[in-house]
Amino acid sequence: xxxxxxxxxxxxxxxxxxxxxxxxxxxxxxxxxxxxxxxxxxxxxxxxxxxxxxxxxxxxxxxxxxxxxxxxxxxxxxxxxxxxxxxxxxxxxxxxxxxxxxxxxxxxxxxxxxxxxxxxxxxxxxxxxxxxxxxxxxxxxxxxxxxxxxxxxxxxxxxxxxxxxxxxxxxxxxxxxxxxxxxxxxxxxxxxx
Numbered sequence: 468x469x470x471x472x473x474x475x476x477x478x479x480x481x482x483x484x485x486x487x488x489x490x491x492x493x494x495x496x497x498x499x500x501x502x503x504x505x506x507x508x509x510x511x512x513x514x515x516x517x518x519x520x521x522x523x524x525x526x527x528x529x530x531x532x533x534x535x536x537x538x539x540x541x542x543x544x545x546x547x548x549x550x551x552x553x554x555x556x557x558x559x560x561x562x563x564x565x566x567x568x569x570x571x572x573x574x575x576x577x578x579x580x581x582x583x584x585x586x587x588x589x590x591x592x593x594x595x596x597x598x599x600x601x602x603x604x605x606x607x608x609x610x611x612x613x614x615x616x617x618x619x620x621x622x623x624x625x626x627x628x629x630x631x632x633x634x635x636x637x638x639x640x641x642x643x644x645x646x647x648x649x650x651x652x653x654x655x656x657x658x659x660x
Contacts (some may be wrong), residue, residue, distance in 0.1 A: 513600070513632040514640050520598050521630055521642045521654050524568070527595055528612070528652040531570045534592055535614035542592070543573035545582050545611035549594045558582045562610045564603045564628065569594040573613055582611045602633045612646060620650040631659055 485493070527544055535542035545558035549567030558569075572590040573582060597603055606627040613621040625648065631641040636659035644654045 509635075510637055510640075513635065514638070516598050516600055517630060517632060517640050517642055520601050520603070521644060523595050524603070524628070524630070524644055525652050525654060527568055527570055527593070528646055528650075530593060531612070532614050532618045532620075532650045534570065534572075535616055536618045538572065539616040541573045541575060541613055541615055542570060543575075543582055543611050543613040544568055544570045547594065549596045550599075554588055554591050554594060556586050556588065558586070558611050562605055562608050564605060564610075565597050565599075565601070567594065567596045575613065582613070600633055601630060603628060603630045614650055618650050620646065620648055622646065622648040624648060629660075 531542045531544040543558075545568060546562060546564045547555040547558055547567055547569045548563075549555060549569065555569055570592045571586050572592065575582070606629070609622075609626055612626065615621075626646040628644040628646075629641065630644060639656045639658055641657045641659045642654050643657055644652065646652050
């Protein structure tokens, strides 16, 4: 009868898995990689927040202009505090676009008149809440833009907004948003100032 020889460990069992030394080395490597990646990840998050708010802001102006043309009525966009979730019933009294903005039907006769002090809920087309991690500042004291039924704005010159992270702005995270007197809007990237 042949004899079978078993070539296993001294205890006769085969060991599987990681030892403590291998586990500690793996954890150390993961910690080093995470410490390198986290600052870049934070910069990416800030950049995405700015890009998202830029797109929201431009879409609000485009919506206001398109609605004025399609409805053949005046439509305005104005700074409004939309942070609490309720639909505002008036435009903001200041140029603080950093709290949000809204688009509403505005049948004010004069294009240069102040926006209505009371806005019916049925007139509000849409509201946006600004990201509190960003800073959105206009270059003038304008807190509203009115579009007439032909899609032209009440602006006599271009209105420029600066949008950037409220803190730790780096690289090309700043956006310059321009609204022309013709009602067109555009944005461009720039170095933080």
